[in-house]
Amino acid sequence: MDPSMLPIECWNLIADKLSSHDLSLVIRASKLFSTVFGPYLYRCIDLSVHEIPSSATEQDEGPLSPCPPNLLDRQHAFTRSVLHYKPEYALWVRSFTWTMCLQRTHALDPAPEQELDSVIQLFSKMDRVLSVDIDGGDFHCYPPKPIPPLFPAACHIRLSGQMHYGLASAILHGPEKMSLKSLTICNLHELGHTRSGQNYQKPPIRSFYQWGLAAWDESDAEPIEEDWAAESLPKQVPPGPMRRVLNKQLASRCSSLESLTLCQVSMEMLQTYGLLPPGWYYPGPELHEEWATFIQAVRPCHLRIQYDDVSTAIRSGLKAMWRKNTCRGSLPYHREFTRKLLPLLKEGWPELRRLELTYWLIAEMEMLNLVVRDETVALLARDKEVELSLAPWTYYHRGFGTFDWEERNEYLPQQTI
Structure with a gap:
C-alpha cells in the first residue's frame, strides 16, 4: 500500500493507536512507511532506570553494576544508529529520558571517558527535544573535551544523580535556548576534583552509586580546598551537592516558569550521625541561599521543595546501614x-x-x-x-x-x- 493514498491526518490517527512494537514492524515494510511512522516511533525515547523503585534494583547493587545489561545494549544500539546510520532519528525525538550508564572494569579505567564522548555527541544531535530528563547515574566521569550547549529547544528539564558540572551547565545554560516551562533539580551531585577537566589519580570514594553514598575507604579521604571563582567553571570543588547551576543565566531562561521542583537528600543528617563519606561537603547555607535567590528571581506558579532521605536512593550502599x-x-x-x-x-x-x-x-x-x-x-x-x-x-x-x-x-x- 502506498502511504500517499491516505491523507496525513488518517496516518496520525492510525499511529496513535499502534504500540511501539507494531510501529517498528510497520516501518520495516517499506521506506515510505518508515518516513511516515518513524517520527511516531522515536518521538518518546526512554532509556533509563532512575525512576524504577529501589526494591526492583536491589539485586543489581554493586560498584560495577550501575545499569541492567539489557539497558546498556539498548543505549548502545540507539547511539550507534544515530551517530553512524540514521542521524534523522535524533530530530524525531521530542521526549528524551536517559540514565548515564557508563561501563567500567576498574576505578581508573579510561573507557568511561571515551563512552561519555559518544553520549555527548548523541545529545548534541537532539536539537528538537522538548522534554529532557537526564540522570547522571552512579559514576562521575569527566568530559574528554568542552561540551557545547545541549538541548536548545527543551522547555521541560529534569536533572538528577551525579554528573560533571560542565554537562549540567551545557544542558541548562547557553545562548539562544527556549524558555523553560518546568525545571526539576533532584539530588544533583558531583564528586569534585575537577582540575581543568582532568582525571584525578586517587578518587575520594571508591564505589560509586547514584549519589556517591556507598562503600568508602578512609585511606581515600583527601581534603579539598575549593577553587571556584564566581561566574566561572569550577577547577576544584569538594564532592557533594552541585551548586551554581541556578544562576542568573538560567534565571533569564525561566521568565515564564510554570513549575519548579528542588529536591535534595539531607547530607546534613548524614553528617550529624557520622554517615557522610570522608571528604564530602554539605554546603547547607550556600545551597539554600542559592535556592532562595533563584526562587525569588523566577517566581514560579507551582513550587515544590522536597527533602529526601537515603532510603529513597536507588542502589544506595548506605541503605541497609541506614535502616539499622x-x-x-x-x-x-x-x-x-x-x-x-x-x-x-x-x-x-x-x-x-x-x-x-x-x-x-x-x-x-x-x-x-x-x-x-x-x-x-x-x-x-x-x-x-x-x-x-x-x-x-x-x-x-x-x-x-x-x-x-x-x-x-x-x-x-x-x-x-
Whole structure:
C-alpha cells in the first residue's frame, strides 16, 4: 500500500493507536512507511532506570553494576544508529529520558571517558527535544573535551544523580535556548576534583552509586580546598551537592516558569550521625541561599521543595546501614530551610498558585510545626489563593524521642490548607 493514498491526518490517527512494537514492524515494510511512522516511533525515547523503585534494583547493587545489561545494549544500539546510520532519528525525538550508564572494569579505567564522548555527541544531535530528563547515574566521569550547549529547544528539564558540572551547565545554560516551562533539580551531585577537566589519580570514594553514598575507604579521604571563582567553571570543588547551576543565566531562561521542583537528600543528617563519606561537603547555607535567590528571581506558579532521605536512593550502599540506625532527638536539617526559605515563602509572590513541601515525618513533626502551624503561611494560602500541600515521608514512631528508620513504602494523606 502506498502511504500517499491516505491523507496525513488518517496516518496520525492510525499511529496513535499502534504500540511501539507494531510501529517498528510497520516501518520495516517499506521506506515510505518508515518516513511516515518513524517520527511516531522515536518521538518518546526512554532509556533509563532512575525512576524504577529501589526494591526492583536491589539485586543489581554493586560498584560495577550501575545499569541492567539489557539497558546498556539498548543505549548502545540507539547511539550507534544515530551517530553512524540514521542521524534523522535524533530530530524525531521530542521526549528524551536517559540514565548515564557508563561501563567500567576498574576505578581508573579510561573507557568511561571515551563512552561519555559518544553520549555527548548523541545529545548534541537532539536539537528538537522538548522534554529532557537526564540522570547522571552512579559514576562521575569527566568530559574528554568542552561540551557545547545541549538541548536548545527543551522547555521541560529534569536533572538528577551525579554528573560533571560542565554537562549540567551545557544542558541548562547557553545562548539562544527556549524558555523553560518546568525545571526539576533532584539530588544533583558531583564528586569534585575537577582540575581543568582532568582525571584525578586517587578518587575520594571508591564505589560509586547514584549519589556517591556507598562503600568508602578512609585511606581515600583527601581534603579539598575549593577553587571556584564566581561566574566561572569550577577547577576544584569538594564532592557533594552541585551548586551554581541556578544562576542568573538560567534565571533569564525561566521568565515564564510554570513549575519548579528542588529536591535534595539531607547530607546534613548524614553528617550529624557520622554517615557522610570522608571528604564530602554539605554546603547547607550556600545551597539554600542559592535556592532562595533563584526562587525569588523566577517566581514560579507551582513550587515544590522536597527533602529526601537515603532510603529513597536507588542502589544506595548506605541503605541497609541506614535502616539499622536509631536516631534520637531533634535533627538540624530544617535550620537552613527556616533561615533561608521560610521567610521567602511567608512573603509569597503574585504568580504563586501551588506550594508543595515534601519532608520527613520525624523529630516531633518539626517541619509540620514550622509550616502548617505557621499563621503567616496559612494566611498566604487563604488570602492569595495558594494551595499549600504537605506530603511527609512516613516512618514508624516507637517511643518518645526515638525513631526507627523503617520504611513503610507509603505516604500519609496529603494535607491541604
